[in-house]
Every structure is written in C-alpha cells, then in structure tokens.
Amino acid sequence: MVSCGDMNPFDAELQRRLEALREQGLRRELRRVDSPAATRITIDGRTHLNFSSNDYLGLANHPALKEAAIRAVEQFGAGAGASRLISGSLAPFHELEETLAAFKGTEAALTFSTGYAAALGTLTALVGKEDILILDKLVHACIVDGARLCGATLRIYRHNDLNDLEEKLKWATKNRPQATSRILIVTESVFSMDGDAAPLRDLVALKERYGAWLMVDEAHATGLYGPRRRGLADTLGVSGRIEIQMGTLGKALGASGGYICGSRALVDLLINQARSFIFSTAPVPAAAAAATAAIHLVQSDTGRELQERLWARVAEFSAAAPPLSPAPPSMILPIVYGDETRALQAADTLRGQHLYVTAIRYPSVARGAARLRVTLTAAHTPDDVVKLVAALNLLTP
Numbered sequence: 001m002v003s004c005g006d007m008n009p010f011d012a013e014l015q016r017r018l019e020a021l022r023e024q025g026l027r028r029e030l031r032r033v034d035s036p037a038a039t040r041i042t043i044d045g046r047t048h049l050n051f052s053s054n055d056y057l058g059l060a061n062h063p064a065l066k067e068a069a070i071r072a073v074e075q076f077g078a079g080a081g082a083s084r085l086i087s088g089s090l091a092p093f094h095e096l097e098e099t100l101a102a103f104k105g106t107e108a109a110l111t112f113s114t115g116y117a118a119a120l121g122t123l124t125a126l127v128g129k130e131d132i133l134i135l136d137k138l139v140h141a142c143i144v145d146g147a148r149l150c151g152a153t154l155r156i157y158r159h160n161d162l163n164d165l166e167e168k169l170k171w172a173t174k175n176r177p178q179a180t181s182r183i184l185i186v187t188e189s190v191f192s193m194d195g196d197a198a199p200l201r202d203l204v205a206l207k208e209r210y211g212a213w214l215m216v217d218e219a220h221a222t223g224l225y226g227p228r229r230r231g232l233a234d235t236l237g238v239s240g241r242i243e244i245q246m247g248t249l250g251k252a253l254g255a256s257g258g259y260i261c262g263s264r265a266l267v268d269l270l271i272n273q274a275r276s277f278i279f280s281t282a283p284v285p286a287a288a289a290a291a292t293a294a295i296h297l298v299q300s301d302t303g304r305e306l307q308e309r310l311w312a313r314v315a316e317f318s319a320a321a322p323p324l325s326p327a328p329p330s331m332i333l334p335i336v337y338g339d340e341t342r343a344l345q346a347a348d349t350l351r352g353q354h355l356y357v358t359a360i361r362y363p364s365v366a367r368g369a370a371r372l373r374v375t376l377t378a379a380h381t382p383d384d385v386v387k388l389v390a391a392l393n394l395l396t397p
C-alpha cells in the first residue's frame, strides 16, 4: 500500500476518510464475480453458493429473458441514443409499459433507468416546498434522497406504527403551509432489509381519512406475492386505492429499470416533470425487452411454479432454523448482529465455507443494526438451504 506521505493532498485526505470507515467496520469493497449472477457464483476461482441476490425467482439467467434481450439488441441496437423525449421513444419501452400496466391492473405505467431514478423523479415531480411528505422510518435510500431533493417538509413515522403515522397526519393537517398543500405518505410493502410487511389495508384507510396521497414501493414484492404475483397491494385488495405504485424491474423481474404504475394523468405528469426521466438517456432496449419477457413469464404457469418453489425454500428454512425465522412470508431473512465488525466477521466465516452472504451495515441500515441479510430464491435447491442452515447454526449470534 502507498503510504499517505507519498500521496498528493487530495488522495491523502480521501485515504484518511477511507481509513476512518474501515475503523468503524463500515468500509465497503467490490468483489469481482467471474460468472453469471446466479445461485452459484465464481469468486477468486472458487464456486460460492450465493444467498445475497434479489433475483428472487432466478429470472436473471432465464433463457426467455436472455433471448428477448438478444432479439432486442439485434432489432433495436445496443443503446437508445438519447432521452425518450428527444429522439423518439423506442417500441420496446412502450411494449414494456403496456405489459406492466396490464400486469399491475393500472391505467398506465412509466419506466425509468432504475428504481432509484423512479423514486427521485416521482417525488420531485409530485411534491415541493409547500407540501408535506411523511415517510416510514425504514424506507429505502432512494425515497429518502428524493424527499430531501424535493424540498417538502419531512416527517418520519416509527416503522409500521399506524398510531405514530396518525399523529404525523394530524400535525400535517394543522400545519399545511397553504390550503393547496398536499400530504404524501411513502412506504414499502415488503421492507428491503427486514423482510416484514407494511399494514397496507390500514394504511390506505388512514390516508383516505386524512385526504393524503399514498406511494407504495413494491421493490421486494412484485412478482412474488398473491395468486397473480402482482405484489402485496393487489394481494390485499388495495392496489386500486394507492395513487402511486412503484417498483423495480431489477429484482424478482430479473432485468433492470424502475417503474411507476398508476393513472394516465400520473404518467403524463411524470413524462413532463420527472427530471430523472427527462434528462437521462433511455435505458438499453435489451433491458426493456428482458423485463417484458419476465412479466409474461411471471404471469404464466412457470411463474406460479417459481413462486411455489421460492415459498417452499422459505418454509424449509423456517422449519430447520426456527430462531432465525423470517417475518412470514418473506424471502428476506435478516440475522441481526448489531455490531458492524461482528457482522463482517460472520460474513467472512461463511465465505470461508463458500457461502456468500453480505454483511449489511450503515448507511443501508442504522448504525448498530448491522446484520447478515440472507435471501432465498426459487433457484436454490432444498440441499442449498440445508447447507446454509448448517453453517448458520455454527455461527455464534
């Protein structure tokens, strides 16, 4: 390693910051994978069993998605060339949005380059300085960042706590800067780092009582929940009462991109005012084509079989490791250590046995809430789950 003395002042300063992160157990680094991102991944020439992917149905390497992507490259090229409003909007994006709206049962849909961009663009388009934004304490960083960027007054309610949310709604109703000020509540349906679910039915009833709008991020539910696999809101029968349904095409749908589903007016407004949509080059057509194929697949018998397989793996895990059981039904299984360094050591121990489980630390979760975040997928075998449980049982929690 180069010592700080040999560095220019800029790099020396950054090196000091990186060292501070390392001392707190918060330094992150990239680990190169020389294989497809699947349940078995190659790191340093060794095969590891991967329990950290959000590719919950194993679609990222499904032949139907790969074929759709290859066909789109051949037909539409490798890149889109410009923003969709500048040089015309390629057909694969329209096919995807029509497929997505039909799948979600909404009037319309709009896709973004990522879920992160969808959150940022949507929040800044819908609310501003005169409005009030109320967030669940555990919402994803993209919602927190969008909330900061949009300039609305921000209130945070305790995680999944409807009483606290009602307090915030009462406060917001009394403290609207103007009569026209809007109140927008944002939650996830299944939470990314804890795997628990929001009480969506009660939340919808509450927001209606206060005349607030609701945005629900289904990043970890779309494709997975309910007889139609549309997500948790549909499963609970409330999707028609949620103004803004958000999600990603990069997790259970195995492709890449973010989406907003809702009314035609919502989508038209976003096309006009979501800056992350307007001022960004359209994604590669192959990503849209792969996502479209994924949505068709999810709705088919294959989708049902993959869903059943995923929940079978979760049930096997719960039966074998009851103290670690997830908030059912979820494929996200957090094993909370608290201390950052101890979570890192646990991940290192597992990696020594060629099991890849990432230690999740601040700022992905709160300081002192570090954890192993195990995720199961439909592509895992029963034997994979047995191996994982055996290794977890040997860790000192």
Ligand SMILES: *Cc1c(COP(=O)(O)O)cnc(C)c1O
Pocket: 114, 115, 116, 117, 140, 142, 188, 192, 217, 219, 220, 247, 248, 249, 250, 257, 258
């Ligand atoms: C991953 C994630 C996003 C961002 O989606 P990307 O497509 O990965 O940018 C948004 N919300 C939640 C809850 C997520 O977990």
